[in-house]
Amino acid sequence: RCIKSGSPAEFYYCETNSMNTINSVVREDFNLGIVRYQASYEKYFSDLFKDKKLTSETVAEFTYVLLISKNNPLTQREEVCLDDLAEYIEVCHADPYVPSVPMIDVRKSELTEFIDRRIYVYERGTQFAILGTVPDTFMWVSPIPESVLDRYGLVQKKCTNGIGLNKDVLIYSKNYKLTDNDNLFIAELEKVRDKLIKDEKNKKEKYSNEKTV
Numbered sequence: 001r002c003i004k005s006g007s008p009a010e011f012y013y014c015e016t017n018s019m020n021t022i023n024s025v026v027r028e029d030f031n032l033g034i035v036r037y038q039a040s041y042e043k044y045f046s047d048l049f050k051d052k053k054l055t056s057e058t059v060a061e062f063t064y065v066l067l068i069s070k071n072n073p074l075t076q077r078e079e080v081c082l083d084d085l086a087e088y089i090e091v092c093h094a095d096p097y098v099p100s101v102p103m104i105d106v107r108k109s110e111l112t113e114f115i116d117r118r119i120y121v122y123e124r125g126t127q128f129a130i131l132g133t134v135p136d137t138f139m140w141v142s143p144i145p146e147s148v149l150d151r152y153g154l155v156q157k158k159c160t161n162g163i164g165l166n167k168d169v170l171i172y173s174k175n176y177k178l179t180d181n182d183n184l185f186i187a188e189l190e191k192v193r194d195k196l197i198k199d200e201k202n203k204k205e206k207y208s209n210e211k212t213v
Contacts, residue, residue: 039165091139
């Protein structure tokens with residue numbers, strides 16, 4: 001919607017894991033990439049960005065929330081904890097990856113340890129469709145706009161002992177000069193981030209007021 005009418009433009013969008021994103025930017029298959037990782041892996045990624053001669057800028061820091069169907073029984077709970085998920089199916093990304101860290105350790109940090117039923121899916125739209133139509137599923141996600149929740153019939157809930165702090169980091173080659181379209185994309189990204197932060201703050205204030213009435 002920010003592209004001027006009559007202005008030529010082509011955009012390619014791809015969902016993949018962190019390492020594929022980094023390599024795609026290094027090979028110049030893509031101009032920009034967004035890498036998501038847990039804050040505990042900050043050193044691994046910052047060293048990797050430096051080694052690959054990539055500029056990195058933090059877009060957002062957040063704690064994962066639970067994404068579930070509006071028909072999921074957990075929507076009726078005021079608070080959700082990890083133990084409440086024992087009988088549910090976890091929807092997750094197909095191949096979480098952190099350089100220099102054994103895969104078994106990455107899986108432990110990214111997946112719910114005691115869950116033994118999972119559906120692995122790359123593409124976000126398919127993940128949302130599964131969550132919306134299968135009430136006994138859940139997924140760990142970054143905060144999501146209300147418009148997307150409404151579209152797929154989903155609800156996001158905080159978990160009292162869930163996964164810790166995460167980061168979304170924008171990367172591009174140190175030799176790459178951002179174009180006008182790149183800057184428009186980054187501005188939109190920041191606008192969505194700021195709106196999510198504002199909405200979350202409003203929810204907290206509303207909940208606090210309801211508790212004190």
